[in-house]
Amino acid sequence: MQSVAAALDRLGELAASPTVAKLAEAFAAAGHELALVGGPVRDAFLGRGTNDLDFTTDATPDAILAIVKPIAEAHWDIGRAFGTIGAKVAGETVEITTYRADAYDGASRKPEVIFGTSLEDDLTRRDFTVNALALRLPQLALVDPSGGVEDLLSRTLRTPAAPEQSFGDDPLRMLRAARFSAQLGFEVEAGTRAAMSELAPEIDRISAERVRDELSKLLLTPAPRGGIRLLVDSGLAERVLxxxxxxxxxxxxxxxxxxxxxxxxxxxxxxxxxxxxxxxxxxxxxxxxxxxxxxxxxxxxxxxxxxxxxxxxxxxxxxxxxxxxxxxxxxxxxxxxxxxxxxxxxxxxxxxxxxxxxxxxxxxxxxxxxxxxxxxxxxxxxxxxxxxxxxxxxxxxxxxxxxxxxxxxxxxxxxxxxxVRPELDGQQIMQLLDVKPGPVVGEAYRYLLEVRLDEGPIGPDAAKERLLDWWAARERA
CATH class of the missing domain: 1.10.3210 (Hypothetical protein af1432)
Incomplete structure (x- = not known):
């Protein structure tokens, strides 16, 4: 765990990189807010390398596209309906998402996508406080409305909102709690853990594909044992595995x-x-x-x-x-x-x-x-x-x-x-036995494979003799 000062130094270095600096300058020039958010900010405090660059902004998807097109080598809008635009800037892939203020209907996982206007509101709707951190650009101002830094320091996993509300909005977050606890080596806070047990049946609302992806991510962490134990102890495993x-x-x-x-x-x-x-x-x-x-x-x-x-x-x-x-x-x-x-x-x-x-x-x-x-x-x-x-x-x-x-x-x-395979192939078997394609060719192939497994390589000539002996015995039977 890095000190706060060391983490801010790392974030300053990241903000000075060509990709981040270009984006910060472009959004500021267009009169829009931009912040580095989530994993990159969290990992700066943990002393971990940064693999993904995720940004959030008050700009709409159309405005994001207009801003990034002139400075991007490539861009794509596959997540446009959810407010996300992808781009390649200065050789790095980035995702930029409009502030969100989603509303959930309580019956399915999919929210009604509503764009927000406040960075703080966007952060408080995220899954865990340690992921609800942002760095405003180009000001380099850390934004932490839910006490994420304190939770990073104490290695604690909790939700920004009440866990019952957070997991009720999106039950997949309960599996993410298990995954992040294993990935980061953090302890899930008692109230959050209790809510996982209470709301475990809600995971049935989540598609099998989404459950599969989270279980896979958990298993691919360096030490998944603790996360699996959390799934079992909470009753979630009873429903998904x-x-x-x-x-x-x-x-x-x-x-x-x-x-x-x-x-x-x-x-x-x-x-x-x-x-x-x-x-x-x-x-x-x-x-x-x-x-x-x-x-x-x-x-x-x-x-x-x-x-x-x-x-x-x-x-x-x-x-x-x-x-x-x-x-x-x-x-x-x-x-x-x-x-x-x-x-x-x-x-x-x-x-x-x-x-x-x-x-x-x-x-x-x-x-x-x-x-x-x-x-x-x-x-x-x-x-x-x-x-x-x-x-x-x-x-x-x-x-x-x-x-x-x-x-x-x-x-x-x-x-x-x-x-390991027989020393005669199917074509040779048909030619030697003067037979047409059919079940008998497979039968002969399997016989020669057994000979190969039992005795090792015996050579093509010996294999032909053995096959003819087998064929004669079969004809006599």
Whole structure:
């Protein structure tokens, strides 16, 4: 956290940048107010880098366009109905929005868009006090009508208006509270937290797409655990991602198992650590984080209390993959993300027999084949799934997975393992067997693939002999 003086110095430097200075001069010359608002001002106090430049003004969208056209390399008005004009000025992308004084009807999230005339009124309708800060340009006057600076200093998240009013106006702000608490490491103020619990059912008014976007932003923060816990504790998760609070399984006095909810949060933490430390994937990786959080959601449905005090969760991997597909579809995730996450959940237990009995080369090939382009993510998820406090067991599993990765690397170098396929393609199969396209070609292809997985490369000539032997046996059957 920067001191106020240091933050103001940083804001002064930002205001002197070519982009901000050009805009400030242009709006002043046109007789309109302009202020840098929200994230850039907040981040100056937090000592964080500035990624987006957002401005607000008393100018209407038409007036904004007239002002920026002469100084912009490009401009667009896709958000014009909401008062927002985008532009590229001095090489930087900016958004400039007319002061807002929206009215909500209480039934849907969408407000009636009403333009305002006061910067202070515009700020007090924003989501949180720490985002309700502005720097008037070119005067360099800090505007803070809701005590945002004090909340930044105390690392507190609260709404400028009464939280019941703020969340009632826009229930999505409750999910944003969880996201910002994780992103900034701030504590949500008690009254704001209480309002989240009270108004949790209001989140049902928000579209699945908007919910998905906020959950994704939360998961992509450096440490999402606290935000997820806030969603669960407030009752919001029960409405947007109910599989997570369902992991808080009751423990029978005669049957004991690890806390699946806490385990899942720990797996998420560890997956993020591996994602960063391995440096193979672009980080943050949403697929890894979704798979880590959801990998055990099949356990509540498959929990069985066994004689002698044991607890089993047979096939929770398969059940969990189905549940993940269903939930992610309902949240309108794209098909590639749904397929990748559900596949990882389905495969996340595959490794755990390796530590007890070393696999054959055939089993290693099948592991790689089944993982496909999700292999690196499966490595991360499987390693992260080891949360035992038994250091000997953790070391044994870690060493076993090191060994498996080494074997995969050796086989990959020897056999082009990432592209395992039969040594004869469909055209060659049809020519050799003198058959036309049809189911029999796929059957022959699958047979040769099994040979390839079992034995590794055997060469085209040997593959032809094996295929002809298989064909003769099939004809005799």
């Amino acid at each position: 109910p599989e997570i609070p369902a992991l808080r399984l009751e423990v029978d006095e005669h049957h004991h198992h690890k806390d699946v909810y806490e385990h899942s949060l720990t797996v998420l933490d560890q997956a993020i650590d591996y994602e960063v430390s391995r440096g193979v994937l672009d980080s943050p990786d949403l697929v890894v984080r979704l798979a880590a959080l959801l990998h055990d959601i099949g356990k509540p449905a498959t929990r069985r209390l066994e004689p002698g005090g044991a607890v089993s969760f047979h096939h929770h991997d398969v059940v969990g993959a189905k549940l993940a597909r269903k939930r992610l579809r309902e949240l309108r995730f794209d098909n590639d993300t749904i397929a990748a996450v559900s596949r990882l959940i389905e495969l996340h237990l595959r490794f755990f027999g390796y530590a007890d009995a070393a696999w054959t080369d055939s089993a290693v090939r099948r592991y790689v084949r089944d993982a496909g382009d999700q292999l690196e993510r499966l490595h991360i998820l499987t390693r992260a799934d080891v949360t035992t406090r038994n250091r000997r067991k953790a070391d044994r599993l870690g060493f076993a997975y090191d060994d498996l990765e080494e074997r995969i690397a050796v086989l990959a170098e020897e056999e082009e393992l990432a592209a």
